[in-house]
Amino acid sequence: MSKFNAKAICRIAALAALYFLLNMVSIKAGNLRITFASLPVVVSALLFGPLESVLVALFGELLNQLLSYGLTATTLLWLVPPAVRGLTVGLLAARLWRTGRPLETRPVLCYGICVLAALCTTVANTLIIWLDSVLLHYYSAAYVFGQLFYRLGSGVVIAVIIATVAMPLAGLLRRQGIARRV
Numbered sequence: 001m002s003k004f005n006a007k008a009i010c011r012i013a014a015l016a017a018l019y020f021l022l023n024m025v026s027i028k029a030g031n032l033r034i035t036f037a038s039l040p041v042v043v044s045a046l047l048f049g050p051l052e053s054v055l056v057a058l059f060g061e062l063l064n065q066l067l068s069y070g071l072t073a074t075t076l077l078w079l080v081p082p083a084v085r086g087l088t089v090g091l092l093a094a095r096l097w098r099t100g101r102p103l104e105t106r107p108v109l110c111y112g113i114c115v116l117a118a119l120c121t122t123v124a125n126t127l128i129i130w131l132d133s134v135l136l137h138y139y140s141a142a143y144v145f146g147q148l149f150y151r152l153g154s155g156v157v158i159a160v161i162i163a164t165v166a167m168p169l170a171g172l173l174r175r176q177g178i179a180r181r182v
Contacts, residue, residue, distance in 0.1 A: 011048070012055050015040040019060025019082075020067075032147065032154060037064075038121075039162050041086045042114060046104050046170040047179035049097075050090025057082035074132045081125040088117035104170040111163050118159035122152050 023037035037060065045053035061082045065075045092113045093103040103110050126148055133139040173179055 008048075008052065012044075012052055012059065015044050015056040016059035016063065019056060020063040023060065023064045030147075032150060034154060034158060036158070036162065038082070038085055038118075038158070039165060041082060042089055042117075042162050042166045043170050043173070045086050045090035046093050046102065046110075046166060047173060048090075049094045050087050053086030053090040054083045055086075057086040074128075074135060077128050077131060081121050081128060084124045085117045085121040088120050089113055102170075102174065104167040104174070107167060110167055111160060114159040114163035114166070115156050118155040119152060122148075122155040126151070 018040045019037050022039060023035050026033050026035040028034075040060065041053050041057045044056045058079050061079045062075075065078050069075070089103075096103045096106070096109075103113065126144065130139070130144045133144055170179070
C-alpha cells in the first residue's frame with residue numbers, strides 16, 4: 001500500500017477526474033450505457049493497489065453522481081459498484097506483487113481478473129438498481145432484471161477492451177517509475 005503523501009493525493013485526484021471525464025463520454029443504447037470510465041480504476045489497481053483504486057472509483061463516481069443527478073437519497077449507494085471493480089482488481093494485483101511478477105505481465109490472468117471484476121461490478125450495480133427502485137418506489141422486475149444478461153455480456157466485452165489498454169499502459173507507467181517496482 002502506498003503512503004498518502006501529496007503525490008498520492010494528486011494521483012488519486014487526477015485519476016478520479018479522468019474517471020469522470022471518461023464516464024461523460026459514453027455510448028447509450030436504450031438502458032445500456034457503454035463507458036470506459038473503469039480504465040483509470042483498473043490502471044490504478046494494477047499500479048497502486050486496492051486502496052487507491054477504490055478511492056479513484058469513489059471520488060470519480062461521486063463527481064459523476066453529483067454533477068449528473070445531484071445529491072439524492074441514494075447517491076452514496078451508486079458509489080459502490082465502481083469501488084467493487086477497484087477492490088477486486090486491486091486485491092488480486094496486490095497479491096501477485098509478492099510473487100515478483102505484476103498482474104499486467106500475465107495477460108491471461110489479467111483478462112480473467114478484469115472479467116471477474118466486471119461481473120462483480122454488474123451484479124453490484126444490479127443490486128443497487130434493485131435497492132434504489134425499492135427505496136424510491138419504482139420497482140419493476142423487468143426494469144431491474146430485464147437486461148441483466150445483456151449488461152453482463154457488455155460488461156465482459158468492455159472488461160476485455162479495458163484490460164487490453166490497461167496492461168501496456170500499466171507496464172509503460174511502471175517502466176517510467178510512476179508505480180512501484182516489483
